[in-house]
Amino acid sequence: MKLFVSGRSAWVSIAITLAGALLFALLPAFLSPYGVRVGQLFVLAAGLAVAWTVLGGFSGYWSFGNAAFVGTGAFVAALIELALPGWSPAGAFTVALLAAMLLNGLLALVIAWPILRLRGIYFAIAMLGVSQVCYELVSNIDALRGALGVNLIDIVPKDVRPERFYYWALLLAATAIILIAICVRHSKLGYGLLAIREDEDTARMLGVPTAPYKISAFVISAMLTAMMGVIYAHNLGYITANSVFRNEFNLNVIVYSLLGGMGTIIGPIVGAGVMTYVTQVLLGDLLDIHMFITGLLLAILVLAAPNGLYGIYDTYRLRLKRQKREAGR
Amino acid sequence: MTMQTLVDGLVLGGLFSLSAVGFSLLFGVLGVVNLSHGAFVLIGGYAAYTLHEKLGLDPLLALPVIMLGMFCLGYAFQRSVIQWATKRASLLASMLLTYGFALMIRNALVLIYSPDFKSVTPAYAFDSLSFGEVTVGLTRVAALLVSIVLLAALAATLRYSSIGRTIRATAQQEQAAALCGVNIRHVFALTSGLSAAFAGAAGVAIGLVMPFSPPDETLWTVNAFVVVTLGGIGSPAGALVGGLILGVVNTMTAQLIGAAFPNAMMFLLLVLMLVVRPAGLLGNSFKGSR
Numbered sequence: 193m194k195l196f197v198s199g200r201s202a203w204v205s206i207a208i209t210l211a212g213a214l215l216f217a218l219l220p221a222f223l224s225p226y227g228v229r230v231g232q233l234f235v236l237a238a239g240l241a242v243a244w245t246v247l248g249g250f251s252g253y254w255s256f257g258n259a260a261f262v263g264t265g266a267f268v269a270a271l272i273e274l275a276l277p278g279w280s281p282a283g284a285f286t287v288a289l290l291a292a293m294l295l296n297g298l299l300a301l302v303i304a305w306p307i308l309r310l311r312g313i314y315f316a317i318a319m320l321g322v323s324q325v326c327y328e329l330v331s332n333i334d335a336l337r338g339a340l341g342v343n344l345i346d347i348v349p350k351d352v353r354p355e356r357f358y359y360w361a362l363l364l365a366a367t368a369i370i371l372i373a374i375c376v377r378h379s380k381l382g383y384g385l386l387a388i389r390e391d392e393d394t395a396r397m398l399g400v401p402t403a404p405y406k407i408s409a410f411v412i413s414a415m416l417t418a419m420m421g422v423i424y425a426h427n428l429g430y431i432t433a434n435s436v437f438r439n440e441f442n443l444n445v446i447v448y449s450l451l452g453g454m455g456t457i458i459g460p461i462v463g464a465g466v467m468t469y470v471t472q473v474l475l476g477d478l479l480d481i482h483m484f485i486t487g488l489l490l491a492i493l494v495l496a497a498p499n500g501l502y503g504i505y506d507t508y509r510l511r512l513k514r515q516k517r518e519a520g521r
Numbered sequence: 522m523t524m525q526t527l528v529d530g531l532v533l534g535g536l537f538s539l540s541a542v543g544f545s546l547l548f549g550v551l552g553v554v555n556l557s558h559g560a561f562v563l564i565g566g567y568a569a570y571t572l573h574e575k576l577g578l579d580p581l582l583a584l585p586v587i588m589l590g591m592f593c594l595g596y597a598f599q600r601s602v603i604q605w606a607t608k609r610a611s612l613l614a615s616m617l618l619t620y621g622f623a624l625m626i627r628n629a630l631v632l633i634y635s636p637d638f639k640s641v642t643p644a645y646a647f648d649s650l651s652f653g654e655v656t657v658g659l660t661r662v663a664a665l666l667v668s669i670v671l672l673a674a675l676a677a678t679l680r681y682s683s684i685g686r687t688i689r690a691t692a693q694q695e696q697a698a699a700l701c702g703v704n705i706r707h708v709f710a711l712t713s714g715l716s717a718a719f720a721g722a723a724g725v726a727i728g729l730v731m732p733f734s735p736p737d738e739t740l741w742t743v744n745a746f747v748v749v750t751l752g753g754i755g756s757p758a759g760a761l762v763g764g765l766i767l768g769v770v771n772t773m774t775a776q777l778i779g780a781a782f783p784n785a786m787m788f789l790l791l792v793l794m795l796v797v798r799p800a801g802l803l804g805n806s807f808k809g810s811r
Contacts, residue, residue, distance in 0.1 A: 306796040328785035487624030494618040
């Protein structure tokens with residue numbers, strides 16, 4: 193149980209996160225508007241990936257349908273704002289954000305009861321189904337305006353450039369998500385989730401309340417994902433079902449974790465950074481074969497580094513430790 | 522009216538069954554969820570399209586050729602890539618790997634054939650048969666027949682031939698089968714080859730009945746998922762039952778509730794089925810479903 197002992201204490205992680213967030217908050221001063229755009233994509237990806245990790249990484253229940261929460265969050269917020277025409281932008285946004293998170297938490301709670309009884313691939317398939325059902329319902333029921341599209345209110349203050357404002361907003365949300373993930377990871381809940389990942393039956397036998405733990409993690413993950421979805425929707429300004437229930441949201445979050453390191457918090461952040469850089473900056477011009485190269489990268493990744501970049505680092509660190517021990521003898 | 526809807530549903534269901542049976546076999550025997558299955562289906566469709574346009578070959582005559590080609594492709598795919606992934610990483614990682622391949626195939630198809638819809642139209646494409654008030658296009662009859670004949674052939678192969686026996690033995694107990702002298706790697710690759718061959722055949726049948734374009738691969742993969750979950754993993758009969766139910770539900774929903782709802786209904790059915798009976802209607806408790 194190496195993870196329990198050698199993990200840095202929660203406070204160090206929190207301090208590093210805050211320092212990192214502060215550094216990233218200063219970045220727009222040195223970047224072109226295009227650079228800030230890429231920064232937005234990275235922060236969004238990192239936030240979504242860490243939110244996914246709370247359930248998928250810690251407990252091993254890989255959800256293939258987190259787009260359900262991105263999209264539902266975005267549409268709940270949009271429709272609530274439509275229903276509050278006289279309100280100030282900040283007030284309407286706050287209400288919409290809170291309502292979207294709450295409703296997604298409830299949605300997760302309701303579907304958790306049947307779906308979290310499934311394990312492994314079956315849970316993954318069921319979540320894929322849930323995200324498809326949400327997409328189909330939102331795009332086919334006229335009152336939800338998924339096919340027609342909805343405009344969201346403009347919440348950017350007058351004297352701030354919009355791309356910078358949304359960069360900071362997404363960064364703030366992502367930082368909150370990372371802090372919450374750290375707290376979960378170092379709490380009793382977090383240890384329980386790791387135990388579930390290692391062996392659910394044994395964990396249950398030893399007195400870990402598996403069902404409440406899994407449901408809590410699922411609800412937290414859904415609410416955090418919805419928060420990201422609401423801000424992303426405002427960044428887009430106008431959303432349709434197609435633009436928020438995207439398959440990329442379902443699968444990329446898993447790719448980031450796999451690339452960086454499954455079950456860690458730093459892993460998905462690093463993975464999101466690398467993937468965003470490669471797809472947006474290095475391959476930004478090759479739109480024709482974009483998908484091909486993403487697929488190729490994915491295949492190479494799984495074949496060459498099945499435990500991700502963190503896995504490579506971990507092997508290296510262990511080897512170094514062993515060498516030190518042998519030298520000391 | 523209802524009769525016509527039912528018949529249309531059965532034709533569609535036959536296609537669903539045929540396109541899912543390979544997926545089901547691979548999942549049942551290897552435990553691998555092949556997300557590039559839908560892409561394999563499309564490769565079959567585009568192969569039929571090319572052979573018909575360039576050589577004037579009838580799709581039904583091209584079927585054996587395409588199945589053979591796809592068999593080789595599937596065999597090579599398993600021996601080279603998937604085997605490597607399942608040995609080094611997890612089964613879930615193999616899911617990601619096949620997703621990567623699906624993206625690559627889709628992109629390649631767009632580059633070669635353009636993103637437009639294509640369809641295979643042999644000379645008899647516009648003839649139809651009538652039984653009382655029910656009218657069925659000749660190509661639809663052909664597609665349904667192809668589905669049923671091929672599914673029956675696969676079921677018979679698995680049940681009675683020695684290859685079928687070794688495949689079933691491997692699915693039940695890998696180690697025990699290996700101890701009895703079964704070459705596991707070869708059997709896995711054979712299964713993968715069969716799976717790809719049936720995907721290719723499904724592509725040909727689909728090409729006869731409806732137009733297709735590269736992004737459809739997601740649709741066919743997801744359909745295979747739903748069919749397999751409904752019918753049960755690893756059995757051709759399960760795929761047939763699941764596919765037919767899905768096809769009828771699909772056309773009935775479109776007819777009775779609204780043209781926009783078949784997919785939502787399909788996934789609702791999927792989630793319900795997973796909750797009530799994850800092993801499917803005729804499920805074997807094979808590897809993937811345990």
